[in-house]
Amino acid sequence: MNALITSLKETATRTDATDLRAAFAADAARFDRFSLRFEDLLMDFSKIAVNDEVLSGLVKLAGEKGVAEKRAAMFAGEKINITEDRAVLHTALRNRANTPVMVDGEDVMPAVNQVLEAMGEFSEGIRSGSIKGATGKAFTDVVNIGIGGSDLGPAMTTLALAPYHDGPRLHYVSNIDGAHIADTIAGLDPETTLFIVASKTFTTIETMTNAKTARKFIAGALGEEAVGHHFCAVSTALDKVDDFGIDQSRVFGFWDWVGGRYSIWSAIGLPLMIAIGQKNFGAFLDGAHAMDNHFREAPVTENLPFMLGLIGYYQRVVLGYPSRAVIPYDQRMSRFAAYLQQLDMESNGKSVTIESEDVTAPTGPIVWGEPGTNGQHAFFQLLHQGTNVIPIEFMIAANGHEKDLRHQHQLLMANCLAQSEALMKGRTLEEAKAQLLDKGMEAEKAEQIAPHRVFTGNRPSITFVYDVLTPYALGRMIALYEHRVFVEGVLFGINSFDQWGVELGKELATGLLPVVSGDESAEGHDSSTRGLVAALLAAAN
Numbered sequence: 046m047n048a049l050i051t052s053l054k055e056t057a058t059r060t061d062a063t064d065l066r067a068a069f070a071a072d073a074a075r076f077d078r079f080s081l082r083f084e085d086l087l088m089d090f091s092k093i094a095v096n097d098e099v100l101s102g103l104v105k106l107a108g109e110k111g112v113a114e115k116r117a118a119m120f121a122g123e124k125i126n127i128t129e130d131r132a133v134l135h136t137a138l139r140n141r142a143n144t145p146v147m148v149d150g151e152d153v154m155p156a157v158n159q160v161l162e163a164m165g166e167f168s169e170g171i172r173s174g175s176i177k178g179a180t181g182k183a184f185t186d187v188v189n190i191g192i193g194g195s196d197l198g199p200a201m202t203t204l205a206l207a208p209y210h211d212g213p214r215l216h217y218v219s220n221i222d223g224a225h226i227a228d229t230i231a232g233l234d235p236e237t238t239l240f241i242v243a244s245k246t247f248t249t250i251e252t253m254t255n256a257k258t259a260r261k262f263i264a265g266a267l268g269e270e271a272v273g274h275h276f277c278a279v280s281t282a283l284d285k286v287d288d289f290g291i292d293q294s295r296v297f298g299f300w301d302w303v304g305g306r307y308s309i310w311s312a313i314g315l316p317l318m319i320a321i322g323q324k325n326f327g328a329f330l331d332g333a334h335a336m337d338n339h340f341r342e343a344p345v346t347e348n349l350p351f352m353l354g355l356i357g358y359y360q361r362v363v364l365g366y367p368s369r370a371v372i373p374y375d376q377r378m379s380r381f382a383a384y385l386q387q388l389d390m391e392s393n394g395k396s397v398t399i400e401s402e403d404v405t406a407p408t409g410p411i412v413w414g415e416p417g418t419n420g421q422h423a424f425f426q427l428l429h430q431g432t433n434v435i436p437i438e439f440m441i442a443a444n445g446h447e448k449d450l451r452h453q454h455q456l457l458m459a460n461c462l463a464q465s466e467a468l469m470k471g472r473t474l475e476e477a478k479a480q481l482l483d484k485g486m487e488a489e490k491a492e493q494i495a496p497h498r499v500f501t502g503n504r505p506s507i508t509f510v511y512d513v514l515t516p517y518a519l520g521r522m523i524a525l526y527e528h529r530v531f532v533e534g535v536l537f538g539i540n541s542f543d544q545w546g547v548e549l550g551k552e553l554a555t556g557l558l559p560v561v562s563g564d565e566s567a568e569g570h571d572s573s574t575r576g577l578v579a580a581l582l583a584a585a586n
C-alpha cells in the first residue's frame with residue numbers, strides 16, 4: 046500500500062484526529078480553519094474528522110497522483126478518456142471567456158457558440174409562440190424524451206429552478222415502462238405539445254421506443270404531416286436523427302467529448318432553456334464557468350472541489366465508509382441526489398485502473414439522498430444510531446424564494462443545522478440518564494431506557510451554504526460536484542469517463558426480448574431466468 050495512505054490510516058486511528066467533540070472543544074477556531082468560501086458559497090467541513098496532519102497528507106497524495114496535471118490535461122482537451130479515445134470537455138460548453146479550446150487541432154468554441162445560439166433562437170420561438178404546432182397553435186407543453194444523462198440533468202435542473210419558469214410546462218419521460226409516457230401524455234393536447242427526443246447516441250432503446258409512441262400520439266391525432274412540427278432532437282448522431290425523420294433545422298448537436306452525465310451544459314439543456322429562457326440559462330453556464338476557473342486556479346487548500354474530492358477519497362479509502370448521502374434542505378433540489386448518482390456512480394464505480402489492472406483499494410462510494418426535512422422522518426434514525434457511519438453532505442440556502450414564508454425557511458435552516466450538530470455531538474450515556482432523571486423517571490427505569498437514547502456522535506458531515514438557489518448558484522454547485530468526481534477518480538487511479546458497466550445488461554435484454562415475448566425458448570439461460578420467464582408468460586394475458 047502507498048506509504049502516504051498507510052500513514053493517513055495510522056493518523057485516522059488516533060483520537061485527536063477522530064473525536065470531533067473533543068476537536069471542537071479544544072479549538073475555538075475549528076470552523077474558521079476547516080471551512081472554505083467561494084463567492085457566496087460556503088463549504089464547512091469542520092464536522093469531518095480531519096486535522097492539519099490529515100489534510101497535508103491528502104494534499105501530498107494528490108501531488109503524488111498528479112491531480113493537478115490531469116486537471117490541466119482535461120481542460121486542454123487531451124484524450125483522457127483513454128478507453129474511448131476521447132477528450133473530456135464539458136467545461137468548453139460553459140467556457141464563457143470563449144478562449145480557444147483545441148481538440149485534434151481544431152478550436153471547438155465556434156461550434157459550441159453556434160449551437161448555443163441556435164438553441165436560443167429555437168427556445169425563444171417556442172416561448173414567445175412564434176414557432177407553432179401544425180394547427181397554428183402555440184406550444185403549452187414540452188415533453189423531453191431521454192434517459193440517463195439525457196434526462197436527469199434537465200429534469201433535475203428544471204425542478205430546481207422552478208421559480209424562474211416563465212415558458213411552457215415541461216415534462217420528462219425516461220422509462221421504457223409504457224406507464225411513464227402514457228401517464229405523461231394522458232393530460233396533454235397534441236396540438237400544443239412539442240416533443241424533444243434527446244439521446245447522445247440516438248440508439249438507446251428506451252428513448253427510441255418512447256419517441257415512436259410519441260410520434261403515434263401526434264400522427265394519430267393530427268396526421269403524419271404534423272410530426273415535423275411537433276418534434277425536435279438533440280444528439281451527437283446526426284445521421285441517425287435523419288433516419289427518424291426529424292428536420293435538420295430542428296436538430297441540435299453536441300460532440301463525443303461530452304459525456305452523457307456531463308451534458309446538461311450542451312443542447313441536452315434545451316428543455317431547461319425553454320423553461321427559464323436564454324438569459325437564465327446563460328447565468329447557469331456562468332455559474333459553472335466560475336467554478337471551473339476556481340477549480341483551475343485556486344490553491345489546493347482553498348479549492349472547494351479539490352478539497353471536497355480529497356475528503357471524499359479520505360472517507361472512502363482511508364476510513365472505509367461505503368456510502369455517502371446528499372441531503373439538500375431545499376425541496377426543489379429533490380432530484381439532486383438522483384442526478385449525482387449517475388454523475389458519481391457511473392463515473393467512479395469501477396474496478397480496473399487506468400493501467401488496466403485490478404484496483405487494490407475501494408473506488409466510488411454509493412451515493413444517495415433525499416431532501417431534508419423529509420429524510421429526518423424516514424432514514425435519519427439509521428444515520429444517527431445505526432451501525433454504519435454514513436458521511437452526509439447538507440445544503441441550505443440563506444434565503445428561500447418565498448419571501449412571505451420566511452418563518453418556514455427559518456424552520457428549514459434550524460433543522461439543517463440541528464442535524465449536523467446532533468450527528469457530530471451525539472449524546473453520551475451519562476447525558477441520556479441525566480435527562481431522564483431530570484424528567485422524573487425512576488433510576489432503575491432510566492438505567493434501562495438510557496442506552497436506547499445514546500447517540501454515539503462523531504458522525505461526519507459537510508454543510509454547504511449559499512445565498513439563494515439561482516441559475517448561477519445551481520450551475521456552480523453542479524460544476525463543483527463534477528470536479529469533485531474528477532479529483533476522486535484521479536486519486537482512485539481509474540478512468541471516470543467511460544461506462545462499460547452498463548453494457549452487459551443492455552446486451553442480455555436484447556436477447557431476452559424474444560424470450561419474454563414467447564417467440565423464442567428460454568433454453569440456454571440459467572434456471573432462475575428460465576423460472577422467471579415461465580412465471581411471467583404463465584401470468585401474461
Ligand SMILES: O=P(O)(O)OC[C@H]1O[C@](O)(CO)[C@@H](O)[C@@H]1O
Nearest residue numbers: 193194195244245246249305547
Ligand atoms: O443519451 P443516450 O445515448 O440515449 O444515453 C443515455 C444514457 O445511457 C447511458 O449510456 C447508460 O446506459 C448513459 O451513460 C447515458 O447518459
